[in-house]
Amino acid sequence: MSERLLRRFYFFxxxxxxxxPLVVVAGVSVNEKQDLAFPPKGFSxxxxxxxxxxxxxxxxxxxxxxxxxxxAAIAVAIALPxxxxxxxxxxxxxxxxxxxxxxxxxxPPVITALGFLTFWATVGLFGQFFTAIISHxxxxxxxxxxxxxxxxxxxxxxxxxxxxxxGADDRTVLKxxxxxxxxxxxxxxxxxxxxxxxxxxxxxxxxxxxxxxTLPIKIFNALRYGYTPTMAxxxxxxxxxxxxxFGLIAKFGxxxxxxxxxxxxxx
Amino acid sequence: MRxxxxxxxxxxxxxxxxxLMLIVFFVIPFSTMIAVSFFQRxxxxxxxxxxxxxxxxxxxxxxxxxxLGFSLMLAVLVAVCCIAIAFPFTYLLTRQSRKMQTVWxxxxxxxxxxxxxxxxxxxxxxxxxxxxxxxLLVAMGLMTEAKALTPGFGAVLTxxxxxxxxYTILVLYPALVRLxxxxxxxxxxxxxxPVRAFLNVVLPALRNTIVATLIMVxxxxxxxxxxxxxxxxxxxxxxxxxxxxxxxxxxxMPFAAAMAVFLVLISLALVGLTLMLGRRENAx
Numbered sequence: 001m002s003e004r005l006l007r008r009f010y011f012f013x014x015x016x017x018x019x020x021p022l023v024v025v026a027g028v029s030v031n032e033k034q035d036l037a038f039p040p041k042g043f044s045x046x047x048x049x050x051x052x053x054x055x056x057x058x059x060x061x062x063x064x065x066x067x068x069x070x071x072a073a074i075a076v077a078i079a080l081p082x083x084x085x086x087x088x089x090x091x092x093x094x095x096x097x098x099x100x101x102x103x104x105x106x107x108p109p110v111i112t113a114l115g116f117l118t119f120w121a122t123v124g125l126f127g128q129f130f131t132a133i134i135s136h137x138x139x140x141x142x143x144x145x146x147x148x149x150x151x152x153x154x155x156x157x158x159x160x161x162x163x164x165x166x167g168a169d170d171r172t173v174l175k176x177x178x179x180x181x182x183x184x185x186x187x188x189x190x191x192x193x194x195x196x197x198x199x200x201x202x203x204x205x206x207x208x209x210x211x212x213x214t215l216p217i218k219i220f221n222a223l224r225y226g227y228t229p230t231m232a233x234x235x236x237x238x239x240x241x242x243x244x245x246f247g248l249i250a251k252f253g254x255x256x257x258x259x260x261x262x263x264x265x266x267x
Numbered sequence: 268m269r270x271x272x273x274x275x276x277x278x279x280x281x282x283x284x285x286x287l288m289l290i291v292f293f294v295i296p297f298s299t300m301i302a303v304s305f306f307q308r309x310x311x312x313x314x315x316x317x318x319x320x321x322x323x324x325x326x327x328x329x330x331x332x333x334x335l336g337f338s339l340m341l342a343v344l345v346a347v348c349c350i351a352i353a354f355p356f357t358y359l360l361t362r363q364s365r366k367m368q369t370v371w372x373x374x375x376x377x378x379x380x381x382x383x384x385x386x387x388x389x390x391x392x393x394x395x396x397x398x399x400x401x402x403l404l405v406a407m408g409l410m411t412e413a414k415a416l417t418p419g420f421g422a423v424l425t426x427x428x429x430x431x432x433x434y435t436i437l438v439l440y441p442a443l444v445r446l447x448x449x450x451x452x453x454x455x456x457x458x459x460x461p462v463r464a465f466l467n468v469v470l471p472a473l474r475n476t477i478v479a480t481l482i483m484v485x486x487x488x489x490x491x492x493x494x495x496x497x498x499x500x501x502x503x504x505x506x507x508x509x510x511x512x513x514x515x516x517x518x519x520m521p522f523a524a525a526m527a528v529f530l531v532l533i534s535l536a537l538v539g540l541t542l543m544l545g546r547r548e549n550a551x
Binding site for chain 2: 036259
């Protein structure tokens with residue numbers, strides 16, 4: 001019994017550590033006046049309204065969402081044909097592209113960010129909004145690449161075999177068998193890239209930080225000029241989006257499998 | 268459908284777009300950065316093409332040695348703290364029900380995806396005088412007066428452990444969840460207590476996983492670019508902060524690039540080591 005109690009206590013401590021800063025931020029975000037006070041003085045949701053009504057915050061929100069929607073789409077567009085090719089063909093040298101896709105995510109982010117900064121500065125496009133979209137797409141291509149590789153590995157090859165013996169050509173097999181089977185992995189890959197792009201700071205800052213503000217950049221810049229509870233409400237808003245997206249993935253997919261609970265034995 | 272080698276040029280078409288994007292927007296930028304690290308600084312613009320080792324020669328200063336030493340020390344400390352907390356936690360988590368695991372994984376992913384800006388801001392608030400944790404201690408009578416705990420080394424370390432902990436748990440999770448349960452059963456039937464079985468069976472069986480995770484978290488912590496700046500004083504700045512500072516505020520791109528190349532070499536060496544360890548574990 002004491003063992004169980006100890007375990008509960010340990011879970012509680014880790015949970016408290018993870019939740020504490022967010023609880024305080026959530027508390028701060030409902031202050032009635034422009035205070036940094038916890039427990040909050042008064043109660044007001046006005047700071048949440050600010051995200052959408054204050055022109056500066058709204059613009060930052062629009063930038064962030066545009067960036068995340070587009071870059072995640074490009075990331076998936078890169079990852080899907082690549083992982084399909086690697087699954088369909090025997091071409092060991094093509095694995096180099098998989099490594100290239102994983103590299104930006106494994107290296108310290110500052111390095112990737114600086115690589116983009118020097119590149120865009122050299123080609124003379126520094127500061128254009130689309131450069132951030134491409135940079136994020138490359139930076140986060142790892143996520144759809146990993147989920148899609150898992151997805152392809154989970155496909156029962158005899159199913160595909162059956163389709164092709166019955167006369168389906170490559171294109172038909174892809175459309176009627178393969179794509180429906182990997183759709184959940186595609187969606188979760190997109191969702192991962194979307195959430196992370198929304199939160200990303202350094203790559204966005206080094207590509208478009210001087211001309212455009214995304215929400216994380218806006219929070220950082222605003223912090224320098226003092227404090228407003230809007231930062232807290234944006235933070236809570238972001239946590240809520242992340243929890244919602246990952247919660248949906250967990251509900252409609254198998255998040256344990258995505259995170260490696262079962263080995264991808266089809267390899 | 269069997270896997271077949273590509274025969275005609277048309278078979279390669281799916282590869283065209285990904286290959287093009289990754290080469291143009293990753294390989295070329297990366298090479299550009301390496302090239303720039305040998306260039307000269309141009310205060311008026313970004314840089315002047317050249318081939319000099321000046322930027323690397325600047326490493327040989329006491330200031331740089333201090334920053335490097337501090338960065339490595341901080342990253343090691345973060346990695347050790349994270350493993351110490353995460354390993355028992357992940358082990359216990361893998362023995363919970365599927366539903367419980369899923370809930371925890373969703374929470375961990377949500378924290379992991381948080382922007383460093385938000386993590387920094389949240390801990391600044393938690394450690395502040397007006398809204399911070401010390402108010403709680405005052406209310407409980409443990410302290411006489413609320414005070415700010417940031418900036419300081421403790422704040423930097425706490426923030427970075429917070430950032431890296433979900434990452435550590437998620438890296439450990441696959442290895443622990445696939446751990447052969449019969450190993451533990453055997454230990455228990457032979458009379459070992461749960462704690463003893465954990466210490467004498469689980470821990471040694473996953474020795475290489477632990478070392479590999481330690482290195483991965485170390486590299487992850489080495490990449491933290493905002494927390495030391497937001498929660499610490501200038502003497503707590505790490506190599507990543509310095510790179511950002513040189514690239515953006517001092518507009519010395521060549522020096523920043525040289526430091527970045529140096530950081531890549533450290534990270535690559537460590538990632539290579541991790542892969543080797545992983546291979547040995549699979550073979551043995």
